[in-house]
Amino acid sequence: QQQVKQSPQSLIVQKGGISIINCAYENTAFDYFPWYQQFPGKGPALLIAIRPDVSEKKEGRFTISFNKSAKQFSLHIMDSQPGDSATYFCAASLPGYALNFGKGTSLLVTP
Amino acid sequence: SAVISQKPSRDICQRGTSLTIQCQVDSQVTMMFWYRQQPGQSLTLIATANQGSEATYESGFVIDKFPISRPNLTFSTLTVSNMSPEDSSIYLCSVGGGRLGYTFGSGTRLTVV
Numbered sequence: 044q045q046q047v048k049q050s051p052q053s054l055i056v057q058k059g060g061i062s063i064i065n066c067a068y069e070n071t072a073f074d075y076f077p078w079y080q081q082f083p084g085k086g087p088a089l090l091i092a093i094r095p096d097v098s099e100k101k102e103g104r105f106t107i108s109f110n111k112s113a114k115q116f117s118l119h120i121m122d123s124q125p126g127d128s129a130t131y132f133c134a135a136s137l138p139g140y141a142l143n144f145g146k147g148t149s150l151l152v153t154p
Numbered sequence: 155s156a157v158i159s160q161k162p163s164r165d166i167c168q169r170g171t172s173l174t175i176q177c178q179v180d181s182q183v184t185m186m187f188w189y190r191q192q193p194g195q196s197l198t199l200i201a202t203a204n205q206g207s208e209a210t211y212e213s214g215f216v217i218d219k220f221p222i223s224r225p226n227l228t229f230s231t232l233t234v235s236n237m238s239p240e241d242s243s244i245y246l247c248s249v250g251g252g253r254l255g256y257t258f259g260s261g262t263r264l265t266v267v
Contacts, residue, residue, distance in 0.1 A: 077255060086246055086261035087197065132196060139251040141187040144197045 046070060047135050049145025056152050062120040064148045066133035069114065073135040076109065077142070078118045081130045090131070091118070123152045156181050156249050160259030167237055167266050174233045175262045177247035182227035185251065188220070191244040191261075200245075203230050237266045 048067045056062045066076075077092035093100045093107040093116065100107045106119040120127055130149050134142040157180040167173050177186065188200040200220055201209040209222040223231045234241050242265050250256030 075251075075255065084263075086244070086258055089255065092255055136251065136256075139185065141189075141199045141202055141248070141251075142197075142256055143199075146196045 045146070046143040047133055047145040049133050049148060051148060052146070053149040054151070056120075056123045056150065058123065058125060058152055058154050060123050060152075062123045062127065062150055062152070063117060064131055064133070064150070065115065065117045066135075066145050067113075067115045068135050070135070070137070071114065072137055073143075074138055075136045075142075076107070076116050077134050078105075078107065079132045079134065079144075081132065081147075087132060120150075123150075125152045125154055128152050155254045156183060156257045158247060158249065158257055158259040160247055160262060162262055163260060164263040165265070167264065169238050169266055171237055172233055172235045173237065173262075173264060174231050175245055175247070176231050177229070177259050179228045179249055183249040184227070185249070186224065186230045187248040187256075188222065188230075188232045189246045189248060191246065193243070197246065200232070234264065237264075239266045242266045 050065050078090045079087035080090045081087040091102050091105045093109050095111050098109050104121045109116045128151050130147045132147045133145040136142045159178045161176045186203045189197040191197045199212050200215045201211045203209045203222050203224040205224045205227050221233045245262045247259045248256050
């Protein structure tokens with residue numbers, strides 16, 4: 044059973060646009076919600092993460108929005124660049140347990 | 155956060171053979187996690203390895219196929235046994251789960267021919 048559902052599966056955005064990827068979860072005990080970026084042939088790299096005690100976290104062009112009541116969180120990439128083209132994974136975890144990953148979103152930013 | 159050294163980074167193996175992947179952490183950690191990422195797919199948890207006890211395997215993964223050792227708090231190995239082409243994947247170890255989040259090894263890209 045997929046504990047974290049991610050959408051869309053793929054996304055095409057023009058350079059300078061906003062990329063938005065959404066995730067939903069069921070387990071209200073999850074307390075850590077990271078986003079990972081993965082380029083072909085590389086391992087996943089932590090992009091940004093949030094805990095449920097805040098509703099938004101911003102790091103540069105990347106923002107996580109967290110809606111605890113809706114059990115949803117999203118990644119916004121502002122001013123998207125071709126170099127942002129990669130696969131993005133959301134995840135969630137219980138304290139001290141392994142991460143549960145979404146199925147991933149393939150982002151293509153066109154010039 | 156912890157730093158993980160994972161070896162080998164890649165390997166090409168013959169079907170029917172076994173490969174052991176090693177992860178060395180620069181600090182003591184209670185739990186280590188092993189993941190598999192099949193081509194074009196997400197990361198799937200294989201097992202959780204605690205020092206001093208048997209690893210806990212996720213549904214679909216068995217100890218005979220993926221034996222794990224955890225001899226101390228800084229080291230773990232995952233063996234992929236009796237390999238077939240379907241085992242071709244990236245295998246990753248990870249530590250964490252506390253306030254500092256999670257760290258991943260650089261991954262082992264396995265190709266079975």
